[in-house]
Amino acid sequence: MNYSLLRAVSALVVGxxxxxxxxxxxxxxxxxxxxxxLIPSLISxxxxxxxxxxxxxxxxxxxxxxxxxxxxxxxxPGFFADLLTYILGFILLMGGVQQLSSLMAARxxxxxxxxxxxxxxxxxxxxxxxxxxxxxxxSTVFMxxxxxxxxxxxxxxxxxxxxSRRRPQDSLSHQTTEIEDAQVID
Numbered sequence: 194m195n196y197s198l199l200r201a202v203s204a205l206v207v208g209x210x211x212x213x214x215x216x217x218x219x220x221x222x223x224x225x226x227x228x229x230x231l232i233p234s235l236i237s238x239x240x241x242x243x244x245x246x247x248x249x250x251x252x253x254x255x256x257x258x259x260x261x262x263x264x265x266x267x268x269x270p271g272f273f274a275d276l277l278t279y280i281l282g283f284i285l286l287m288g289g290v291q292q293l294s295s296l297m298a299a300r301x302x303x304x305x306x307x308x309x310x311x312x313x314x315x316x317x318x319x320x321x322x323x324x325x326x327x328x329x330x331x332s333t334v335f336m337x338x339x340x341x342x343x344x345x346x347x348x349x350x351x352x353x354x355x356x357s358r359r360r361p362q363d364s365l366s367h368q369t370t371e372i373e374d375a376q377v378i379d
Contacts, residue, residue: 197353204288204346211339215332218339219274226273227266234259275327281338282323288345289317295352303359312348316341 211218237256241249266273292313296305319341323334 197349197357200288201346201349201353204342204349208339208342208346211335211342213339215335215339218335219277220270223270223273223277224267227263227270230259230263230266234263278327278334278338279324282320282327282334284320285316285323285338285341285345286320289313289315289320292316292345292348292352295356299352299356299359302361303356305356309352312344316345316348 210222214221234256237253238260241253241256290313293310296309296313299305319337323338327334
């Protein structure tokens with residue numbers, strides 16, 4: 194599976210949402226997570242009560258806990274949106290580190306110009322800034338994270354296109370020789 198392409202597309206989608214809807218994106222994202230917690234919790238609770246009394250097992254405590262968390266996420270999304278700012282900043286930080294390490298690994302089989310290191314360093318810096326000033330101006334931070342996410346997506350696509358073709362093939366995994374049956378010797 195090509196994880197570079199998947200990362201790029203995911204970053205592109207998140208970036209577009211954060212750039213075009215920075216004020217509401219965080220709240221809607223938290224509400225969406227709340228709904229995603231609510232659905233399986235309701236299924237487990239309804240499933241428990243739908244069974245006959247003789248067929249019931251233990252009460253679904255985790256379903257109730259999941260439902261309470263879901264309702265908290267849906268009712269008070271602002272609190273969790275602030276937490277989300279920290280999480281997205283951390284993801285940007287890790288994305289910058291990952292790109293830097295990928296470029297350093299690519300130096301083993303090809304020349305990587307210094308200019309390719311600029312964008313990952315900027316992504317890393319944006320992640321750090323988002324982590325150290327998240328609550329002050331949440332919509333500004335989300336726009337910065339959104340733009341940075343778009344730049345990350347473009348950079349990931351360029352790196353994928355430029356360096357993945359030059360990666361040497363693993364000689365062990367692509368052998369074309371036939372394997373013969375072995376004979377057991379006592």
